[in-house]
Each structure stands twice: as C-alpha cells, then as structure tokens.
Amino acid sequence: MNAPLATPLPTALLDRFKDLVGPKGWVTDPDVLAPHLREQRDLYVGASPMLLRPANTEEVVAIIKLARETRTKLVPQGGNTGLVGGNIPFMGNDEIILSLQRMNKIRAIDPLNDTITVEAGCILQQVQQAAREADRLFPLSIGSEGSCTIGGNLSTNAGGNAVLRYGNTRDLALGLEVVLPDGQVWNGLRGLRKDNTGYDLRDLFIGGEGTLGIITAAVMKLHPMPRAMATAFTAIPNPSAAIELLATAKAATGGQVTGFEIISRLSLEFALKHNPGTNDPVAEPHPWYVLMEFSSGRDDGNIGETMEAVLAEGFEKGLVLDAAIAQSDTQRAAFWKIRELLSSSQKPEGGSIKCDISVPVSKMPDFIEQASKAVEAYLPGIRVVAFGHIGDGNVHFNCSQPVGWDRLDFLKHWDAVHQIVHDITYDMQGSISAEHGVGRMKIDEIVHYKSPVEIEMMRKIKRAFDPDNILNPGKVVWP
16 A cells, blocks of 8 residues: 655745744754754755754644644654654655654653653653753663654664563553544653553554654653663574573572663674774684673672672573673673674674564574574575574564675565565564554555555554544554
C-alpha cells in the first residue's frame, strides 16, 4: 500500500500556521529544512513546505486544531535520529513537520519520589545530566543520546544498553501529557507507580510514533546513582556461551547486571579498522565477545570481586576464553566506545542491510546460527555483522555487502534479506522490530508477522483517535 496522492498546501494556509507560533516558531528556508527531510542513513528523503517549532503545549494545541480543521497532515519529529522513516515526510510536499525541540524545559525533579518531569524536546543527555545533579540516575542510554529527544524516545519506545536492568523507555515512563488529534490535552503527568483505575492510556502513545497524539511532556522514573561499577570485555567461543555466562552473572550478582552486549569478531574488526586510536581489548582475536557490566549502590569493592568470580567460573566452564577488566573510568569508557562505534563502522564497508530483531534470550544462539547460514546461502560473500543487547534478547543482525560489490546493487536485496531474517525471527516467536519501531520501513511487513486480529485492533485504535488521519499518516499502520 502506498501513501495517498498529494495536494500542495496553499500559501494562505501556511501563513495561518505561521501566525500561531510567531516568527521564531516556523522555518521555510530550504537549507534549514534540508536536514529534517533526510533520514541519517539516506534510506528516506521527503519534502515539506514548512517546519513548525512550537514553544509550549498551547501552541501545539493551536497547530493541531488548525490541522484538523483544514485536514493538514503533520509529521512529528524529535532529534531526527529514527531509523525506520517514521520521522520523515513523504515526497508530496503536503505534510508539515512538527518539531518539539523548543519545548526543552525540565519542569520538575522529585528525588524522594525518584521522578523527573520533562518536556518532549529535552535532549536525552540533558535529562541524564539533570538527574546526576540531583544525585540520581536516568538510565536510558543510546548511541544518539546527544541529539535524540525524550519525545522521540517515548514515541519509538527506545531501548539501549541498560534495558536488561532498568527496562526500555516504556518501563521508565510514569505519566504523559499528550495533545490529541482533536486538540484536547490529556494531562496524565502523574508520578504514580500504582494507578489501577482503568485502561492504561499511557502505553497507547509510547511506541505509537506520533500517530495517535503528540507527546508534549512526561514524568520519567529515576534510580539511585551507582557508586561502583565493574566492566569486562570478555572473549567467548560462541553465542551459546554468552547465554550461559549471562545466567552465571545474574545468579552471582542478584540483579546487578547492568549491561550485557554481544559483539562478533567482524563487528570488532570494522571498529578497529575505521576508527584510529581504537585498540583491541584482548591480546588475541576470538570469534565472539561480550561486554559485561555490573553496578552497585555500594562502593565497597565487592562488585569488582564479583566480576572476578564470575569470570573465573566462566573460565572453568569453558565459557570465557580471555577477558580484560577495566581498571579505570577511562578504560571503561574505551570499552563502551567500541560498542558505540559498531554501527557507524559498517558504513565505510559499503552497503549494509540492517535487521533489528528480538527473540527469547534462550533462542538467540539458534537464531544467530540459522539466520547467518540462511543469508550466506542466499548471497555468498555477504558479511554478517551481529552485535547488540543479547541480555534482553535483541540483536542487530546487520549484513554488509560482499567485498567488491556495488553498494546500490547490494541494497536491491534489502527486501529479500529482510524476509529471510524475519521469517526465522517469526518462527522463533520473535519480533521484527525490537527497538527501532515500524515507521515507513515495516508498515507493510508487519501485516505478515502479526495476526489479522492484532492488525485490525491497531487500525481501530488509529481510526478512533485520528479519524481524519492527520498525525503521521503512512506510518505504523494503515487506517
């Protein structure tokens, strides 16, 4: 199914939108608009006559009401770091981008309730810093945290490196403020951990990619600041060893495993090759690695001893081949820097077909083996670059082009490779989008992997909230 044909927006209508937000609240300059019209991997490029930048919830309400009156389509956008095209307008030049980046206030911090109330345009790093200043931890951590916004994190239910211990964005949210497609404001900014008074409306908007309403503010959970951390870059023989090592670590720490990231040798080689100054953490090459981190609220040395004990047990069981334990914050940061570089290090190798999947943790070794064999049989020479959050059952199963291939010729195999990988994922009761969302990329594909009942429920919800289909049309689900 394709997006409907476009009708250009009249100049008089654009002027009405301009009047709602004042001179600082709109952009039409093509050079300024350009970065907002392109997805960072260049998979999606769109067109829009205008970007609106409201300063507060009241201006968002005014925009929504005018959009509904005139049936004008709006594409909400945060930091424009999304990876499935949900943040990019279509090419019809009839959609207005709605950016909440000016709505970037920290409204309140309640350390005793362990909550922080923030506006949707706050940069994730800004929220992390505000929490630190209150001696608290906001644990959401992703590679784009210096540019992504809380509104975008909520709208895509972002995951990241600490989901294993703290959960994804949905688990970190207590309440929302949302402007609905009819212009009403739902004030659900409650810092409650228990509220059993009916449907959980909050969860409709988290992961909804702006198709049901515009999130303007949120109450987010905070956690105690860790006082001690132990981090190890660990060489392992295979993914099965990673799962067994994870079980050993969980049992030994009583829930203090904060990060557990699997890294294939090829992933590491790409990072070492394309990032000068990056060093291999262990002496000899090995087929697989795990970046493992424990954290504790007590700085008594026990967490480091626990790490050593877990690694020693791993050596005895043949789960660990070698390991480097970070001896300083600098070395710890260097280990995590390697993890952060894995995605960008694929670009110099040419075309990359990326799959963001999840399966039950226990099935991850079988998935990696089956999917690797299947894509290699389909396209000999393809290079599997697998890494990610194996501790919560999510791996980025990316495929780089064979050496010497043309990038565009390789990317023509995108749909075929996706089908191979996603069919295996489905057979293992997994998800074809673990943390990136649906957007434009998977709106047609999810129909094949969700039951007709699920799809129809989603469509009914969309039609009930947004009968005029003005909010981010052509994303997540067709109405």
